[in-house]
Amino acid sequence: xxxxxLASRIIDGCVDGYNGTIFAYASVPGQTGSGKTHTMLxxxxxxxxxxxxxQRGLIPRACEALFTKLCTRAAEASPPIYSFCSYAQxxxxxxxxxxxxxxxxxxxxxxxxxxxxILEVGWDARRTAETAMNRESSRSHAIFIVEVKxxxxxxxxxxxxxxxxxxxxLAGSERQTQAKTVGSRFKEAININLSLTVLGRVIRTLSSxxxxxGHVPYRDSKLTHILRDSLGGNSRTAVIVNLHPDKSYFxxxxxxxxFSSDCRKIENTVRANEDLSGDTVMxxxxxxxxxxxxxxxxxNRVRSGA
Numbered sequence: 001x002x003x004x005x006l007a008s009r010i011i012d013g014c015v016d017g018y019n020g021t022i023f024a025y026a027s028v029p030g031q032t033g034s035g036k037t038h039t040m041l042x043x044x045x046x047x048x049x050x051x052x053x054x055q056r057g058l059i060p061r062a063c064e065a066l067f068t069k070l071c072t073r074a075a076e077a078s079p080p081i082y083s084f085c086s087y088a089q090x091x092x093x094x095x096x097x098x099x100x101x102x103x104x105x106x107x108x109x110x111x112x113x114x115x116x117x118i119l120e121v122g123w124d125a126r127r128t129a130e131t132a133m134n135r136e137s138s139r140s141h142a143i144f145i146v147e148v149k150x151x152x153x154x155x156x157x158x159x160x161x162x163x164x165x166x167x168x169x170l171a172g173s174e175r176q177t178q179a180k181t182v183g184s185r186f187k188e189a190i191n192i193n194l195s196l197t198v199l200g201r202v203i204r205t206l207s208s209x210x211x212x213x214g215h216v217p218y219r220d221s222k223l224t225h226i227l228r229d230s231l232g233g234n235s236r237t238a239v240i241v242n243l244h245p246d247k248s249y250f251x252x253x254x255x256x257x258x259f260s261s262d263c264r265k266i267e268n269t270v271r272a273n274e275d276l277s278g279d280t281v282m283x284x285x286x287x288x289x290x291x292x293x294x295x296x297x298x299x300n301r302v303r304s305g306a
Contacts, residue, residue: 002039002240003061010165010236011065014148015073017161017272021230021237022058023168025199026244026256034242040169041123058240059144059167063115066148066165119144141195141223142169158283160275166230170196170223195221200259206232207262236270239263 010020024036042057109115122144146165151158171192198221205216218228230237241260243253 003058006238006240007058007062008065010238011062012069013236014066014163014165015069015150017163017274018270019164019229019235019273021166021168021227021235023170024240024242025170025259026242034244036242037169039240039242040167059119060116062167063119064112066146067112141171143226162273166227195223198224202231203259203262207265232266233268234270235268237268
């Protein structure tokens with residue numbers, strides 16, 4: 001039900017060239033173990049996503065839905081040429097505007113099964129480390145990036161569309177006094193909490209009434225730099241907020257609810273990513289001229305008959 005209500009429209013839009021993003025969030029600090037990874041991926045003990053479809057999270061369901069939509073579209077019209085490219089979660093901003101994903105791998109896939117196999121490999125490689133608060137706490141943000149490209153032949157015109165789908169599982173954040181992390185794990189926790197703090201700052205700035213007067217600190221974090229289009233840009237974005245049921249997290253729960261309220265105030269400007277340049281534009285012009293000539297011939301015949 002969560003997938004149908006929240007993610008289905010975003011997945012459908014990707015086939016039509018609209019960027020999409022879905023991510024799960026819990027407030028900082030202290031909300032580790034609130035169910036972010038369970039929501040996006042499913043139970044951690046489900047080793048193979050294909051063996052237990054009822055318990056799959058949003059990401060495996062999205063993989064299947066994308067190909068289902070494409071197959072349906074191919075049956076309705078001239079067969080499109082499509083490809084998917086998925087990327088891992090490591091990232092580092094370059095000296096230019098583009099964010100480089102270091103250590104990421106790119107794969108072309110032919111089916112949802114291929115996508116889920118790649119997803120399994122990526123999640124197995126994701127770093128996890130036991131903490132005092134959560135035995136399965138994720139030690140890095142994970143972004144499963146799917147690039148969908150389609151080409152459809154309409155008469156003599158090739159209609160090209162491209163969309164990027166970001167499926168994000170944020171790392172767990174914790175109070176260091178409770179998590180009891182040391183050494184490299186402590187540094188990891190600091191970086192995780194910092195990136196989530198910047199995410200909150202970006203959301204607050206975008207949701208402000210006077211957002212045009214303030215600088216949006218996208219570049220203060222690798223996470224927000226990568227997701228820049230998703231936050232106030234060209235993307236259909238859905239945010240899932242996860243709450244911990246323990247009453248000791250009352251303050252963090254209120255903070256999470258405030259975050260979700262701010263997210264609802266953000267308006268993205270969404271447009272389809274279509275190729276309307278070069279040969280495509282010339283093809284459109286040629287087709288328009290051809291149709292005009294046909295129309296003129298028909299009009300002449302009508303006049304002659306009259």
